[in-house]
Amino acid sequence: MEQLAQQGKIKEKVYGKQKIYFADQAQFPCISDPELKNLDSQITELSSKVQAVQQNCKQMETELKDLNSAMTTDDMVKEIEALKEECANHTEKLKKIKSATNHVTPAEKEKVYSERKQYCKEWRKRKRMATDLFDAILEGYPKSKKQFFEEVGVETDEDCKVTIPDV
Template sequence: MAKKKPNTSSEEEQAVLNYLRKVNRPYSSTDIFNNLHAKYPKAAVAKSLEKLVSQSLIVSKVYGKSAVYAPKQTEEAATADDLESLDTDLQSLTEKVDKLKAENKQLSQAVSQLQSTPTTENAQTDLERILQENEAFQERLRNLQQGKSRISDKDHAAITAEMDKCRNEWRKRRRMFQDMFKTVTEHMPGDPNELKEDMGIEDDVVPFDQDPLAL
């Protein structure tokens, strides 16, 4: 008695089986879903494929992270050419999946960049702020070109007082060093300047009695 072939139990399973038998080549679940023009839900197509595999009506092979499905052949064993063709198709499908993943990554990056772009309202606010800053810089530049004071009289007085304080301190320290060095080297043989050079002491380029800030 001939063995009774299992029957498909749904329209989706029959449509998937008929499609695979018609094209007679391996496809992924997503490709089958797309090639059937999304007539059936994606989950239903995937479920139908698994059931057809369990019924031995089609075969499944995992290549990398992708599973592909093909109609079961009537021959007892596939030829070397068939296997090579199948591997070629699998490689092509894998490359297609990798390409789609790369495109999806680029799309996600583009979406993220678009989301980080300021809105029209924010851009208008930033523009107004930049224009105001630019006007302030322009006004400062005009004042500088006309020789106008860049600081207030109060700030100018405070800076002048600080400068005088530092200048007096500088003079005091120079005088202390000159006196100490003169005392130490007064009775030493040789040139005191050679001693300075040996000790790495450098004199100020400005003469001691001259104001270093004088023009």
């Protein structure tokens, strides 16, 4: 640095023990205001071009990412074939179900529903009778209802998390 300063290519300033070196601006040509304005407009123009190119690059990168994540033609053909085969299997299964001769007749269906209704009615009736009986016993029983059920070995519908279905 000292050598460049001696040759006059850079300037040197000494502040105590410190030395500061800087470019000699006298060796650079002076530029007029119109030339500076021209350079500023060129910088602005080039900056806008850079921004447009960067935005275009981002769009292309996004498009490339989408294309890379999409299925290839070969994969798509394989997927279509697999789906066609699956569809054919389901169609065959549907034909078998439709051609089956063991369908439930409306009379059989009605019979099953009426039996279910009868059994649910009987269930309610028996539950009510058992509850009345337990309540009568518990009137003179010194312990709690829960303790009585444990001693006798009674499991309630609630203990088994069962509810009587609505008919």
